[in-house]
Amino acid sequence: MSRQPWDLTFVSDPEEVAALRRLMRLQLGLWGLHELVDEAQLCVSELVSNVITHVGHGTPVTLVVSVNGTRLRIEVHDPDTRAVPTLVAAEADSECGRGMALVDAVADRWGVLLHRGRKVTWCELDTGIMPASDHGCGPGVLRAETLLDVYATTKAPPASTIGDRLNTIMAEEAVIGAITDFLHWLRAHGKDPDEVLDHAQTRFESQIREFEATTRPARNRPVKRRN
Known part of the structure; x- marks a missing residue:
């Protein structure tokens, strides 16, 4: 960064x-x-x-x-x-x-x-930071550094914008590429990629559960019948 x-x-x-x-x-x-x-x-x-x-x-x-x-x-x-x-x-x-x-x-x-x-x-x-010359995954690490800066200063575009620019397959490949670059960045900075992935998965599942908990009452609300 x-x-x-x-x-x-x-x-x-x-x-x-x-x-x-x-x-x-x-x-x-x-x-x-x-x-x-x-x-x-x-x-x-x-x-x-x-x-x-x-x-x-x-x-x-x-x-x-x-x-x-x-x-x-x-x-x-x-x-x-x-x-x-x-x-x-x-x-x-x-x-x-x-x-x-x-x-x-x-x-x-x-x-x-x-x-x-x-x-x-x-x-x-x-600092314990590895110098750029020691980052074995050069291009991926540099791309991840750029993404980190962008992520820290801007908001992600709405899903409709991404959908207009990329079809589903291309979007999926782009996400996989971004995740891969971040894993390279984590490894280059002495972090454990598996541990970070576990934390991310746990956070993701928690957010999904919270979302479902807030929307479930509305979906399951009984419908009043007219006489």
Whole structure:
């Protein structure tokens, strides 16, 4: 699915941290990276809190989040190139110096980039996503990626529209092809196609039962006879 980088500029303040955590949860949910929410929220909290503590309240900060290959990258930009985060051995009961230690514990790697007039503190988390070059079913996976994007942003056309364009056999073949592509996509991303099919079948049967339950009274309603 499409995972376009995004950025947000704000003023450093403790109240912003909670909002940033909610934003990270929402964005990672849209990207299908639910399993990284806790680690990503912790990293954002600590990186922004580090700016608040060592650079100061009211500092203009930019949060940049992107997916690079198989890694989720989180960057925090601020204008102070002197206050460089460092990894220190903080005591267990210490309230200071633990921020970057926590980031170091959950992130695969992190670092600091110094530019003219700004610094970038970044960290990366492994997403578990297979790179495109490793997707053994290339064309099918790419088609499934496109279908996922379309499905997420548009509503399916009414059945009459499909019927006007395709006869029954062609429509059935198109559905089979789409399902096959999605199975390739699931396998390429480390999912179990059989398990997903079972869940889909269970959901389908449940929806059918609900539909029949709501329509059965109308069908079975006794007809009043006229005298």
